[in-house]
Amino acid sequence: MMAERPSAWQTRIEGEWHGRPSLFDATGTWAGYEDIRRSSVFENGTTTYYMDGGLEGGGPLAGRFRLGAPFAFGVTDSDSDRIYTGPDFHGTGRPYGGFVDAHYYGPGWQVDLNTWNHVLPDGETQVYSSVLYQGWAAVGCFNGVYKRSTDYDSNEATRTAIEDFLASETRNGPTPHILPTKAHGAFRGDCELWGADQKRIGDVRVRIELEPLDLLRTRLRTSWEGAVERRFTTDRRRDGFRCFYEGPDAWGNAQAFGRASYLSLHLADALKVKGREFIIDAGPGMRAGETLTVVYEIFDGNVLSRVLHGVLHWEAA
Template identity: 75%
Template sequence: MAEPSEWQSRIEGEWHGRPSLFDATGAWQGFEDIRRSSVFEDGATTYYMDGGLEGGGPLAGRFRLGAPFAFGVVDSDSDRVYTGPDFHGTGQPYGGFVDAHYYGPGWQVDLNTWNHVLPDGETQVYSSTLYQGWALVGCFNGVYKRTTDYDTDAGTRETIDRHLAEETRNGPVPFILPTKRRGAYSGTCELWGADQKPAGEVTVSVELEPIDLLRTRRHVTWTGALDRGYTVEARRDGFRSFFEGPDAWGNSQAFGRADYPSVHFTDVWKLKGREFMIDATPGMSAGETLAVVYELFRGGVLNCVLHGVLTWEAA
């Protein structure tokens, strides 16, 4: 391949983050300090990940390693194949979002990684859910920032130091939506078909009608290239939530600022998603910026992928 793919061009440079590690119940365990980069050279792409685990609790022995990661990638905007030695599998890009499934021999887990490059082009919302067979072991997630001159510019290093300090403070914060304020998270999202081709724009609104501190009616509407509206009564129980009709049924599990819903509608459609509260901070409040990714299935077959950024406006 003479030129890098569109996705590879989108993620060029070095990305800095401090994703948090959570166990399977959603309890925070520690941090992974990571500098990630990918190099396209002589028609080949190689990924590098350098850093180390801080903390980790019972998971530390599994996720602390003594050497950086490196692995080859068969670069493509259709199937990106990870050729080892440190990761083996594949990923599929849908515009600014890639859904990757692969195995990491060092961590001894199967991973489902979602990387979402936000419209600013400089922010990446990342998560990896980690599996032993079909059983969830834990989750890494966090926010990365891109640099191209980290090693040469003091101002860039200062900016990244502030970002990492914010991730340290905010990474363990549990996901929550406003519980006493009526309003809506809304924005324009991109729709991509299962064929990885753009399918238009969708205006998304998640309107909240709080009932009490643990229950909220969610009125969700999608209009544009995809039209659907539904209402659920959402009940929160610690890191878990339950969606109890009347228009959809399901549940979710939160790991820090990210909530991972599975929703079944009353027809043949279902949803698997991630809702990441980027600006959540410690305290008795919710954030105002929600990065969302929804994969929509017709039966068991992926039909389309919807992703974007929603912002809060009180009613």
């Protein structure tokens, strides 16, 4: 179907995006990098998505995720459902403001993918992850941060800035998601709340207070104020790349792939939260990062009702 103009999401992601997402196996162990330049082009009423790059490393996963040609696939562009029409990806994605939740299949990789793309409020940074599935079982994950350019091939300053950014992603990409272990403080920021109908509901002030109990356990006091009101406390225990939320107000677990932790929380009143918490400035060394990007899908009785996303910043107590 030809469209007269690009959708709001298509306009949001115009230009070329540069990244070096890391590949992790199902246990959360880092395996390699994927160098990617990607763009989606709206031209003559149709949209085509391009991805050019290659896998470096990969270990036992290399045979599955190395390809000998760039990706390209058609997109039925829409602010409702974006349909991926192949040949390299088949499925659909649904935008909620600056965030898209996409589910599709990649014949070349032979995996089902759940991709979360979050364009941050600066409009130039995109936090990306694709969890890779064989049936219902996760077999790995790609994730990382992208930066936009519009003149990479013609502007030396742009190329230098992108190369410096990619060098930082090379350094930071394998870093595990670990919260501050000895510092009492909070991540806080203003987030956007969207309904399952893709209409913006309003703003929410999100605060996640951290009280370290020991080197592996942290008490989290979470508050949402504004378009949704909610407070809950839970003790979070880390075991390697896995975490467990052990009450008193929320129970669940999480799996980390690098800087991103993918969580599932259950509260007592049939409310469930499926989320991604990505510490984008975490790096090697004995310090935690200070910028946490969050996406939470909120389910009432197993039915998606709202999507909450934004950027939180660390404040020491």
